[in-house]
Amino acid sequence: MNRIFRWILWIAGIIILLLYPWLFGIYDTNVFVLFAIFALFAVSFNLLLGFTGLLSFGHAMFFGVGGYGTAIALTRIEGLALLPAVGIGVLAAILLALILCPLLVRVSGTAFAMLTLAFGQLLYVLALKLRDLTGGEDGVGGFPIPPFTIPGVVSIDMTDPLKFYYFAMAVIILSIWVLWFFTKTPLGSVMVGIRDNANRVDYLGFKVPQTKAVILVFSGAFAGVAGSIYAIFQNLISADDAFHVMNSFAPVLMTMIGGVASFFGPIWGSAIFAIIDEVTTRYTERVELVIGVILILVILFAPMGFVGFYRIVKEKWSSRRSSKATMEVSS
Numbered sequence: 001m002n003r004i005f006r007w008i009l010w011i012a013g014i015i016i017l018l019l020y021p022w023l024f025g026i027y028d029t030n031v032f033v034l035f036a037i038f039a040l041f042a043v044s045f046n047l048l049l050g051f052t053g054l055l056s057f058g059h060a061m062f063f064g065v066g067g068y069g070t071a072i073a074l075t076r077i078e079g080l081a082l083l084p085a086v087g088i089g090v091l092a093a094i095l096l097a098l099i100l101c102p103l104l105v106r107v108s109g110t111a112f113a114m115l116t117l118a119f120g121q122l123l124y125v126l127a128l129k130l131r132d133l134t135g136g137e138d139g140v141g142g143f144p145i146p147p148f149t150i151p152g153v154v155s156i157d158m159t160d161p162l163k164f165y166y167f168a169m170a171v172i173i174l175s176i177w178v179l180w181f182f183t184k185t186p187l188g189s190v191m192v193g194i195r196d197n198a199n200r201v202d203y204l205g206f207k208v209p210q211t212k213a214v215i216l217v218f219s220g221a222f223a224g225v226a227g228s229i230y231a232i233f234q235n236l237i238s239a240d241d242a243f244h245v246m247n248s249f250a251p252v253l254m255t256m257i258g259g260v261a262s263f264f265g266p267i268w269g270s271a272i273f274a275i276i277d278e279v280t281t282r283y284t285e286r287v288e289l290v291i292g293v294i295l296i297l298v299i300l301f302a303p304m305g306f307v308g309f310y311r312i313v314k315e316k317w318s319s320r321r322s323s324k325a326t327m328e329v330s331s
Contacts (some may be wrong), residue, residue, distance in 0.1 A: 064242025093224025
């Protein structure tokens with residue numbers, strides 16, 4: 001029955017995704033696309049924090065490099081197709097991860113967090129200073145959005161918000177599925193082992209620094225996918241959008257609110273984050289203050305986040321029902 005119920009939920013979710021623009025209109029559809037982009041960003045971050053035990057305060061550098069890579073490619077390369085443009089952004093994020101790996105994989109804990117923060121701020125300054133390439137404070141915008149084409153088969157206009165919604169959802173859902181599958185592989189088990197006890201993993205014969213490097217590249221690549229889709233969606237990428245420290249803290253907040261110990265926790269956190277942001281901006285501009293208060297409450301009263309709180313409530317409800325059933329049988 002549980003398996004049937006899961007299939008029903010998945011089918012219902014797919015139907016809702018397909019009908020979402022028709023049910024809620026273009027404004028809410030754009031809000032949903034933004035939520036999905038940051039959900040992928042947060043899930044890629046949780047690959048480091050939740051599964052490997054590496055807290056990054058600079059994960060936005062991969063997001064930003066992915067966005068800048070795609071935007072600059074579409075600006076400078078005439079006639080570039082959509083998928084190659086996204087691929088260039090992802091390759092830029094992978095290249096950055098490969099450059100930083102030799103330094104980052106040798107440290108952990110506070111040192112890892114501070115190093116990632118430093119590199120993220122370095123890229124923020126470079127994005128402001130290299131005006132000829134990045135546009136400085138203005139960023140890179142107004143670039144042509146190419147259609148999604150399969151030569152000789154189909155050409156779909158991506159400037160249509162409805163069509164872009166389906167394209168973005170397909171890329172994001174596929175990316176999240178790949179990340180989920182990665183956690184179920186043997187390397188995913190080693191990743192969790194590094195989080196729990198890196199010395200024991202090393203004693204078993206696995207090369208911890210090299211494994212961290214693979215995970216960092218994989219996580220950075222999918223943060224680059226999120227950044228690339230974000231740049232195309234906004235038709236603009238700037239230093240504040242890409243590398244600002246608050247953009248690095250956003251996936252930390254989403255993961256903490258949703259639940260670090262769960263793969264789907266960051267997705268729930270992104271949804272909660274998006275709802276809070278949307279509701280709060282209607283009454284006040286102090287969105288960060290409201291989110292900060294909520295984060296404090298989560299850390300104090302629900303340290304495992306929304307998913308952990310749900311599991312606790314579910315366990316208590318199940319034990320209460322079982323004890324009640326036992327009393328009825330005994331009576």
